[in-house]
Structures are given as structure tokens and as C-alpha cells.
Amino acid sequence: MRIAILALQGAFAEHRQMLSRIGIDSFFVRNAADWQQTKDGLIIPGGESTAMMRIISDEGLSQPIREAITHGLPTFGTCAGLIMLDRVHLNTMNILAKRNAYGRQLGSFRTIAEFKEIGRVPMTFIRAPFVAETDTDVEILAEVDGRIVAARQGKQLVTAFHPELDEDERIHRLFIDMCRAFKYESNHASTS
Ligand code: GLN
DSSP: OEEEEEOSSSSHHHHHHHHHHTTOEEEEEOSHHHHTTOOSOEEEOSSOHHHHHHHHHHTTOHHHHHHHHHTTOOEEEETHHHHHHSTTTTOOSSEEEETTTTOSTTSEEEEEEEETTTEEEEEEEESOOEEEEEOTTOEEEEEETTEEEEEEETTEEEESSOGGGSSOOHHHHHHHHHHTTOOOOOTTTOOO
């Protein structure tokens, strides 16, 4: 298995380190040529969603990424990555993100909270969004202060916080479990 990590901007290197700690190979996607190799799963990291949306559009990646996710490519979005999957951005997930939802002063904090099926996990928030709206096909996985901070819909997993910045590997392992037995075989990705 080899996981694609969108590496245009933001905290992509930390995801790669986390995956390597759990013995999973990964590669960085910076352009359409890199994207061709994407098969098993995709991570969209934290960063600035506005900048990332602009760059994927400039690189001609918005459409292929949206199409792959719609066809079931397992995808994990953290923080800005959560925002990018919502209804007003790539619109692959039935959620509405509220950006910079904790305000400027309280923008960054750490807590420990319950995550469905995993237990209590450390959560690092950096000017994080939260999930303001969901539909019935979206499973809520974690809440902090009554706000949804992790959710899953089919093969899409999102967290408002940054599991790649903590020691706990369980959320990445959960994502890897979602990637098992999946191969994206569209025309552009089935070259091997
Ligand atoms: N506030 C950022 C945004 O709106 C997200 C912050 C992050 O990814 N750490 O894109």
C-alpha cells in the first residue's frame, strides 16, 4: 500500500512521518504527474484551505481529485483538509465546515477527548474549523465542547485537529484500515 499525501502547502511532512512510523509507504503529490500514481488512499493535510484550493485548481488537480474521491478513493482530511472536502469546496462530503471557528485568541489548543471506536485521544487544534452541519449519511466520530471535530462518510474521514502532530497513531491506523482492499482504477490511475 502506498498513500498519496497532497504536498502543495501546509503540514504534509508530518503525515508522512506518522505513516512511516506505522510502516506505511507514502508519496507527495505536487502536480498531475504525481497524482497519476494515486491508488490506495489520499491525505489532504492542514494548512490554508484557500491557498490549497487555489493551487490544486492551478495544477489542474481539482477535477481529478474530486472524481477519485467520488469514486471511493479513501481520503483523510485534517483541518484545512476537512474544509476542502465540504459542500462549498470540493463538495465530496456532506458536511459544512465553519472556518477559524474557535476565534483568534483561542485558535490553538490541545485537549483529550473521546473518539468513537478508538477511545480517548489527544487532539491538537490550530485555528481549527468545526463541522457545523452534517447529513444523515455522515457519522460523527468526536465532539469537543459540543462541536463536531471528527466525522466519517463512506471512505472519507475528517478531523478538525491534527493527529499527525501527536504521538498517538490510532487515527492514522483507522484511516489505513479504511484503505485496505481498495484500489482506484480509473483510466488515469491504472497505468501499472
Ligand atoms: N484556518 C485554516 C483554514 O481555514 C485551517 C487551519 C489548519 O489547517 N491548521 O484553512
